[in-house]
Amino acid sequence: MDLHKRLILQNQAWAEEQQEKNPELFKELASGQHPKFLWIGCSDSRVPVNEITDTHSGDMFVHRNIANMVVHTDLNLLSVLQYAVQVLKVEHIIVCGHYGCGGVKAAFEHGNLGLLNKWLRNIKDVYRLHGPELDVISNEEDKINRFIELNVEEQVQNLAKTSIVQQAWADGQKLLLHGWVFDIATGLVHDRELIDNANNLDDIYKYDIESGVKY
Numbered sequence: 001m002d003l004h005k006r007l008i009l010q011n012q013a014w015a016e017e018q019q020e021k022n023p024e025l026f027k028e029l030a031s032g033q034h035p036k037f038l039w040i041g042c043s044d045s046r047v048p049v050n051e052i053t054d055t056h057s058g059d060m061f062v063h064r065n066i067a068n069m070v071v072h073t074d075l076n077l078l079s080v081l082q083y084a085v086q087v088l089k090v091e092h093i094i095v096c097g098h099y100g101c102g103g104v105k106a107a108f109e110h111g112n113l114g115l116l117n118k119w120l121r122n123i124k125d126v127y128r129l130h131g132p133e134l135d136v137i138s139n140e141e142d143k144i145n146r147f148i149e150l151n152v153e154e155q156v157q158n159l160a161k162t163s164i165v166q167q168a169w170a171d172g173q174k175l176l177l178h179g180w181v182f183d184i185a186t187g188l189v190h191d192r193e194l195i196d197n198a199n200n201l202d203d204i205y206k207y208d209i210e211s212g213v214k215y
């Protein structure tokens with residue numbers, strides 16, 4: 001059987017099973033979503049958000065891209081962020097990277113990968129920011145793992161640099177930014193960073209929210 005046909009069959013079995021467990025489930029889900037979390041994760045097939053956090057339909061608003069990046073010119077990410085914060089009013093945004101990330105590894109190397117070069121440039125910039133710390137790590141695996149952790153921390157900072165997040169904080173909206181790194185080899189998440197205000201943000205990135213236009 002073609003692999004894709006198997007997916008359809010599995011979907012039918014899944015829908016039946018859910019219906020049996022909770023006959024109201026699909027009716028409830030169809031009426032709207034109220035997730036408390038926005039997940040920004042890597043596209044890697046081994047980091048499926050609902051599976052690793054044991055959550056269900058309706059729990060997570062999700063954006064995924066190569067190496068869980070928060071790029072300030074990415075209209076896709078920014079649209080997801082704006083909707084999640086202003087309309088859904090999620091209370092937590094989780095940037096989740098993972099050890100063994102192929103995107104970060106590719107950014108560490110020098111392959112000429114065409115269009116991917118432009119995406120990986122954003123990750124190379126993280127290396128340059130943290131060059132003095134990363135350059136002195138001699139073991140290559142340790143170096144890439146640290147690069148992965150620092151990349152997550154920078155992406156959390158990038159969220160705090162957006163006017164969307166700063167406006168929410170200025171309005172007194174509860175919004176916590178988390179940086180996680182998932183370890184595929186153990187199945188465990190390492191909780192590395194938490195930001196709930198703009199206080200520690202480098203001053204140059206702070207907007208004068210009161211005087212500014214609303215987006």
Ligand code: CO
Nearest residue numbers: 042044101102
């Ligand atoms: Co990855």
